[in-house]
Amino acid sequence: MAALADATVEQVETLAELTDMLVGLERTISSLQAARDGVLAVGSRLALQVADEADHPDFGDLAARTVAAEMAAALRVSDRTVQARMTEAVWRVERFPLVWAAQGAGRISAAHARAICDAAEHLEDAADRDAYSAEMVSFAESESPNRVSRHGRQVAERFQSRSVDERHREAREKRSVWVKDVGDGMSQLGLLGPAALVHGAFERLTQMAQSVQKSGSPEQASAQEHESPEQEPASSEREVVDQRTIAQLRADLALDLLLTGAPAGHDTSEGLLGAIRGAVSITVPVTTLMGEGATPAELDGRTPIDIGTAKALAGAASGWDRILTHPITGALLAVDRYRPGSELKRHLRARDQRCRFPTCGYASRECDIDHHHDAARGGPTAVSNLGHLCRRHHVLKHHSPWVVEVLGDGAYAWTSPTGRVYIDRPQPQNTVTFVEEETVPPF
Known part of the structure; x- marks a missing residue:
């Protein structure tokens, strides 16, 4: 037709x-x-x-x-x-x-x-x-x-x-790596580098993916070895085939190499770089971990992740910060853990989660802790006088006409050079809240 x-x-x-x-x-x-x-x-x-x-x-x-x-x-x-x-x-x-x-x-x-x-x-x-x-x-x-x-x-x-x-020598100065969150627990990892190295890495991933696809994953091979004779097919030359696509295998292998492989081209003789491991911050309601809630876990306060990943990370973590929230409003009440530590820093990091300049999304762990009222002029080192600002907005606050005022409950009022006022409130906690059920009067 x-x-x-x-x-x-x-x-x-x-x-x-x-x-x-x-x-x-x-x-x-x-x-x-x-x-x-x-x-x-x-x-x-x-x-x-x-x-x-x-x-x-x-x-x-x-x-x-x-x-x-x-x-x-x-x-x-x-x-x-x-x-x-x-x-x-x-x-x-x-x-x-x-x-x-x-x-x-x-x-x-x-x-x-x-x-x-x-x-x-x-x-x-x-x-x-x-x-x-x-x-x-x-x-x-x-x-x-x-x-x-x-x-x-x-x-x-x-x-x-x-x-x-x-021109290539100049262009190499722009090489970089970046992350972009795309939702549904997924993110993109981008890399800009010399074309020969990037294409070489891509080709290596392709060859490795094709090899895995033909021979099957280690998990599949192990499962095949433990199958009983009754489960064996008629053909003695059964081929183990990985069901993932080449694109999926490339992604899985790339993350596997980045997270567990040693950076041979840059490492020291002692293997110091190879010993480095990635670190992330996960917040998840305890009811969700117990399987009794539907609130998803959050990665670095930025994007939701699946509960299976959150449980695996929780099980492998050496320690967790306990974030106490109000059962009705969800507001942050306190942060503690059983081991002694920097309670104030943990409290601020859990409250702010990100830079407190309007529209900025830098995670709090990448920011400075700023005194709203200068400590040198008597400003107290207390929750009410502290907040996270990324280095860019920390400099902007102190060296530009932008002015910040503390409103209470962690809220700030930023006044721009033209007089416009923007209110920045702490990001809502990844928690659950409770409401009383309405009682229906008997007829």
Whole structure:
């Protein structure tokens, strides 16, 4: 059956109108995205202007953070995200003005513009970038972004003044690893590194996965060895096949190697790096551990994880912090454990769970413990005067017009340089609460 073969003339006309509407909407969206880049670029220039006029020694870094925090708090997003967008916007608007103008006119989409700019990020001469941009914008008006990206790298190579080796040495400085939570107890682990090493690692994982898929996992082989003769199939050449896909096996093997394998390329003769193990923080209601509750466990106060994993970690843990919460409101009451320790730090970490600047998601274990009222001026070292701030927002609090006020119960009021007030409250505890059942009067 041919798709839409039975469509009426009216239905075909409707489809054409919808397509035209979609094209128009995409052009409008692209134009608005270009306009947003322009606003972000102006915000970055404003920060640099303030820094230049005041002769700031940090060359505008703190001013840029302050501007980003102002915009981010109003948008209810992370100020790190906004500052990254500001940097990208300045780069695109100032280095590739022809591409930005084409996007603003709706000739190309934001995806096309990104592909064009990324392919030529190392072009240093402005005239070369303009010539490259003019050629690529024309090409992009009739091609998809993935094709633009491939063609852009070819065209940009004609304008390159530096060798591939020189550019690669510079690009290596950007290597990094990052984590992104995606929900349902799953997260993504990303890695940016030299292509040869990354592809080599991927190929090794592929070969290992194929080998496991053919020979079966150790658990399957062990189970086969312990099967009784009555369970054996008629064929004596039964092949043990792992049912996981290659993609699943790659993921399982990569995590296995990262968590248990020794970093041979970097380790000392004593194997110190190989002895390092990953550490995570899990919170789970005791009723859930007992199988009597439905509240899921949480990983580092960020994302839910399955209860089977939480139970396995609980069983293997050498010690647990006990977080006591109010049975009705769920508010944190106290944190203790049977062994003596830093009770105050544990209490604060359990209460805050993350940096206390609005929209920031840095885990409390990665943050500084800040005195709201300076200890040097008599501020007490007490729960009511302490809170977690990541290093970025710790600096912002002390060296920018942002002001924080303690409201009680762990809540803070942050006032931005423009006078906007944002309330940040502690993240709700991963706990269960109880309510009294209503009694139905007899008739």
